[in-house]
Amino acid sequence: MAQLLPGKRIFVTGASRGLGRAFCACFAAHGADVAFNFASDSDGAAETMRLVRQHGVRALSFQVSVLDDAGLCRTALELENAWGGVDILVNNAGVSQPLPLALMEEADWDKVLDINAKGQFLATRAFIRGMIRRRSGAILNLGSLAGVRLLEAPIHYSASKAAVKGFSEALCKEVARYNIRVNCLAPGLLEEGLAANLPDYRLKEYLKHVSLHRTGTLQEVAACAAFLISDRNSYMNGATIVMDGGL
């Protein structure tokens, strides 16, 4: 298919590796300029930059945490100056910890809820100002199957991802008046990421019940995300797209 995102300026949170990196590479292949942040993995960030630049588009990376409000605002301002602004925000940064309730400390709960949920709120608040001014934008928030279905998953991770769904739905109501669409993408287990934490027997059991009997690839999720944020998807708003191969 033809490029879906020519000329779009996209900011992806948490792109030093994994799904965030796959998003950046895919969006660049679809013609977008791509900027992203990372917390600490400079080598990973450099590799993501290399993958984006391969497509001849503009690329920028920022070492700033999604919990650093001032840093996020500074980043958004820098992009207003450098690129004239950001058209699309992909809230991807997220973490998990394989902890049962009995071993979960308050600090563990706070860490996962802060990065996964508050981080999306802060990044959105920083980047939406420009979208409101331009009366145009799209936001894609990464949720998870664990936030929409009954699954055996860490409780703080599931809570944070359920929060992302509610956040996306309420936000879509509030900012649609500025021609900004907000949707949530909720993947199941993928070839990389949380699946790595699972013992083999747990993964085998999960795949038995997945209609396609395999995990999703990062490429598949990125290709879907590219469509979801594109102008072709202009009437989807407040939706949660579950991408789980049919659990």
Place this chain on the structure above:
Amino acid sequence: MPTQDTQAAPARNCLVLGGSGALGSAVCRVLAREGARLALTYHAHEEAATALARELPGSLALPCDLRDFAGVKETVRLAADKLGSLDALVQAAGIAGRDLFYKCVAPSNYDKLQSIEQTDFDEMLAVNTRGTLAACQAAAVSLRANGGGNIVVIGSVDGVKPLPSPVHFATSAAALRGMVEAMSKELGNYNIRVNLVAPGILDGGSSAKLGHEMKDAYLKHSALRRFGTMAEIAEVVAWLALENTYVTGQVILLDGGL
């Protein structure tokens, strides 16, 4: 990943039931733009269907009555045969019911439950739900032989979200969810993805039947404050039919944020 030249990729063969309709024809045009070869079906609108088939290179039009269970399956088989193989089925055909069900006093007071005759219910379910099952049954055979593919059923936001809607219409639409979910489980074994697209009120097609009270209420409560266009729905349907490889068993809501 995008390719520079869409002609380099092999053409995908798609069957669009109800391709003669407002939404169906929009789907056909987007599919053709993306390089697909099409078979499209019609029931009452033969002229529109044959005109569209002439307009889109390599496509053909076939008659199809969704009431006829065996007939639907035969039509799907014939289409797959004429195309050579099948990569995707789009089910865009359906009925909305008699006009009286769409004349309302107020948007929250549909009050038409008592007007539903057994024949209204039976016809609604036969066309919208049973006809869809027959089509998917037949398409699954060809898709399986082809190593997999996509089935995209077009339903409605009615039956997915609680809305004042003719009860038999909402029933026929809601049933599609269970059908798609169960089918996805069975057909996933053959790499066939099955999804339901649920549009809200659109700027044409069967939405034209709706009274202004209903439309005004929708505009107030759908966040984007406008109806969807045929093209917008068609773009999503086409992506699901041609590009989707991992989404399955899902309801894809396209209602502007209702």
